[in-house]
Amino acid sequence: MESGTDGASRKGALIPVPESSDDFRNNILVPLLSAHLYDESKQCFTYKSAVLIQNPNLEEKYNALRAKKRGMGYSEEDLKEIYGFLLFEDVNKAKELGETGVLNGNSTCSTLGDPAKGVYLSMYSDCVDLHRWPHEKSGYIAIIRLTQGRVQTVSENFTPNLSAPTEGFDCHMSDQLLSVSSKNSSFRAFERTQFYIYELLDDGSGETAPSPSFACPFAIVSFSYKDSKATLLARQEQR
Numbered sequence: 001m002e003s004g005t006d007g008a009s010r011k012g013a014l015i016p017v018p019e020s021s022d023d024f025r026n027n028i029l030v031p032l033l034s035a036h037l038y039d040e041s042k043q044c045f046t047y048k049s050a051v052l053i054q055n056p057n058l059e060e061k062y063n064a065l066r067a068k069k070r071g072m073g074y075s076e077e078d079l080k081e082i083y084g085f086l087l088f089e090d091v092n093k094a095k096e097l098g099e100t101g102v103l104n105g106n107s108t109c110s111t112l113g114d115p116a117k118g119v120y121l122s123m124y125s126d127c128v129d130l131h132r133w134p135h136e137k138s139g140y141i142a143i144i145r146l147t148q149g150r151v152q153t154v155s156e157n158f159t160p161n162l163s164a165p166t167e168g169f170d171c172h173m174s175d176q177l178l179s180v181s182s183k184n185s186s187f188r189a190f191e192r193t194q195f196y197i198y199e200l201l202d203d204g205s206g207e208t209a210p211s212p213s214f215a216c217p218f219a220i221v222s223f224s225y226k227d228s229k230a231t232l233l234a235r236q237e238q239r
Helices: 022-033 056-071 091-100 186-192 228-238
Strands: 013-017 045-054 081-088 119-122 137-147 151-154 171-174 194-197 215-225
Touching: 013 022, 013 091, 022 045, 022 137, 022 215, 045 091, 056 137, 056 215, 081 091, 081 119, 081 215, 091 137, 091 215, 186 194
Parallel strands: 151 171
Antiparallel strands: 013 045, 045 215, 081 137, 119 194, 137 215, 171 194
8 A cells, every 4th residue: 555645744644554563563453353343353354554644733633622622521431532444445535534534424324413414433343334245355444543522322313304413412322332243234233333423613503523523544454355154165165
């Protein structure tokens, strides 16, 4: 994965991470592997070339909002840092995160809130798509540094009247989250394990920032997926 870091002083730089490095093992693999929902994912996914995203503007916005919310009385639990994940087919689309941040309208999902007013991020690195992983699929996963802030639990809304961001909160999560397990289909698990992150403006308009500061792009990693059952069947046929 090419880095393309020319002229990126305060915009966004993509810093290659060698697969043999401690950075790759600790900063790339650990967040991915610790966020698997399905037990078989460890055998099915291969994570390869990666880049770290360095964008001082996005990082300053992220840290400034954390400081502001801490001053407003947010608890350390509210400000706990975690990771969210996004799937990309096109590496250039993934790289754009390093310049723009995660923009509202990034998802077709709408059950937790109006996608035009916030962003959807997956909680699990192996559950970033509605559909079951096809054998020999490849693509890119963006790792997003995330502060949930204050979370409003909501019922999934399947009506055309989309749920608005909740005043006094920063994130919506499904009230069905605790029902999710590795026995769920990828379709059902994906819908119920989304973060809906938004940043309401302070002017009382109900409008939101175009890219919520609490979602800060951290890294992009390429992956390949091989279905363990398909691989086993192929080996048996070769005997």
